[in-house]
Amino acid sequence: MKPSFLFAAFALAIGAACSAQAQNWPVYGGDTGNTRFSEAAQINTSNVRNLKVAWALQLGTLRSQESTPILVGDTLYVTSSFGPKNVFALNAKTGEVRWRYSPDVPKGIDQYACCDVNNRGPAYHDGKLLVGRLDGHVVALDARTGKELWETKVVDYKQGSVITSPPTVAKNVVITGFGGGEYGARGALIGLDAATGKELWRTHTVPAPGEEGSETWKGDSGKYGGAVAWHIGSYDPKLNLVYYGTSNPAPWSAVVRGNDSSEIGPYSNLYSSSVLALNPETGRIQWHYQFTPHDAWDYDGVNELVFADLPFGGRTVPVLMQANRNGFFYVLDRANGKLLSARPFVDGVNWASGIDMKTGRPIEAANNAKRPGMQRKASDVCPNLIGAKNWMPMSWDRRTGLVYIPTINLCMDMEGVQQDYKRGQMYLGVNFDLAKQGAGGYMGGVKAWDPVKQQAVWFNKDDLFYSGGMLSTAGGLAFHGDIKGWFKALDTKTGRELWKFNTGSGISAAPMTYTLDGKQYVAVVSGRTLSIPAFFGPLGEKMVDASPEGGALFVFSLN
């Protein structure tokens, strides 16, 4: 197909680029600490108004595009939704397709997939492009040709489990989680040998009976406890630790797994709604911290864990930060998991008044007033189960000292008594009303947050929520998209909008930037979400109506 001299040029390009680059974008989060920050300053506050489309690519699917492309050498790699249906390798300067990989995704997989059919992008390691798939497989492709090198089944999609996030590569181990806790899976993180795809270790996020931590589950409820790690991991090569957040416990009905009240006792349901620090070679859990013990609100702890070096107690501490679904912004020492600070990063958080710094536990509202339970309705609980921030990632800008967070301002009524019926049984579903705007007349927006002082610096309120992930640059800019399809550049100091472009479909994916031959590009994938609005009744319709379906990659530059 391709003459061999092109291969050689390819390899040379990759090699040359790697050695010449100060920092580009080789991984989902910009770096393995997920800071989503670039030193590139060619595009900056004084010239961003001249930003225009350099090239665009149609991804070949519509709906729920969540991919962040990565750059290796001068090749940009991006995935589409539905499988992914397509993985593209592109000339990052021109957009020309170098190769395309379209896996044979089982027909009808949409019926099994617990949630949406999204894919957040590929990972790269040592000449291999790594992709997690909806059918529960991880595949390694030759980065030059797109040929399959190995394929490993990680989890059975027929159980409703899917992979939607890129794996995390640490040393020579490819680490992935999976999603779909609803069907009673016990969550796990799996380490594969990068060269062969062979499974090296499998660490469950819920301890087996008899293991340490299993006593935090009532009866045998830990057997199928959920706590899946479906999102993005972070990796610290110095500490040799990989970090993942876990989702809520299963089943939703807390009375099965514990006391169904804020008197949690021993039944905190480890390690659901937690952050885990694991050794990448053995998969052993080194430390954990639980954000929401004995969760009853669906407050997944999966949001990305962002690295920073922050001043605490007179010294500079390597930390990880998380803007949790539950409304609190956590800062932990990433060497040992010690809680350094935790404060609400959105207004109106009422399920807990704060986090006790001594115990690390939330101080829940009295008398279970905001804790839904068996025949106990909780009204106007803020934030709602979508969270004060959902999966769309924040960025950390060490120059301004600020984190830029896409926030959500919704509350909910929650009670569990709706009868539902699906194959194999009737079950009690959660009855909830999510269409409750939080106080203040806005539904979300990008907030600049000082993680040391734990306070907001500026806040762009939005009338609709679910805006996209963030990118910040040394050019003084923060880039993000919104549900109406606008891709915007903001001044990181003030939040003022300096430039925008409508991509034609809602954006939730996070942008990235790269520089080649002295020219800086900014790239974002557009294509609106579907699964979340489906819950939301009339509000969901507003979200869906905000833009048509789509699926395209847009790359911008100054000239």
Next chain:
Amino acid sequence: MSIRRFARRVLCTLAAAVALGAQAAPLRICADPDNLPFSKADGPEKGLYVELARLVGQKLGESPEFVWWLTYNQRRALRNTILQDGCDAYFALPANADYRVRGLVKTRPFLDVSYAIVAPPGLAVGGLADLRGKRVGVLHGSPPHILLAARGGYATTSFREQEEALAALAKGELDAAILWGPSVGYENLRKQASRWQLTPVSGNGLDGQLAVAVRKGHEELAARIDKALLELRPQTEELARKYGFPRGQGLPLAARRVAPAADARASKLAAGLSVPSHWAARTNAPAASAPAEGVLPGRTLFNNVCSHCHGTDGASPVSERDLRRLQRRYKDEWKETALTTIKNGRQDAGMPSWRATYSDAQIDEVIGFLATLQK
């Protein structure tokens, strides 16, 4: 609309107009292709829904065409099939008035289903108390699992699959199990020579009824299917027996939850009668829930909706939002001001406009409630 679909519509219209003797138009039925005893696409036995749908089709003079979608996730299945006009009727949904799906209307219930106690013959179970001290198997996360956990003092083992639970029962690792009646009944009858004694149960989440759903706007079809199902009651029972569904009065293991009285609209929808569209639109708005607290009309709606900015019973510490001060602030015009503000909102102050969400009558009730609060 595709040519094919348009042509089918035309055929359906013709068929309806000409009635008997005309070309029978296909009635598209949505069902799960792998859900015996309810439905199966391939194999010798097609399931209760498939056989019943064929009988319904016969009565309607239309031949059923099946559209298959696995129901791992009920709502998703609905979105991908009937709500996209992928089929005309969905077999089947909980008839329960609480179970509402935007865009669908349901027939009256046509089948009772429930969980069932599965035990060796001779085990006398007259109530939940008889299971104390017994090793009981349940399906993970199922209502029996939740019930026994909530009551406390039961030795339960949970299983992901019915097969695992039955195997444990056969091995003597369990004394009884509470499993999904239709599935275990079918298995018991077909594959286990009726080895186990099955006792249907009743109580919140343990039993329910099923109804057929059609898209809103097709109430006439719903009524015709409803009528056919009514006439087919004896055949439905016969099919239930054929497929091993446990029959009979359910043994009450728990109280039944009383549906909120305020749901007259919902039960009308469930009955398949046409409902004025502005009613239907409101069922998804933050609604007044069961009037458990307070007898004052308007108070429940206020405390469900308005209180998170204005405080419970209007007592906000923020003076601008303190609704007990309305009369002092606006004097004789306070009710009018309240009405205008509730309807139009106050953008700059963060007060939403409620005119599109609540009726005049509902807003009047809230104002009536506010009147009782004035200082």
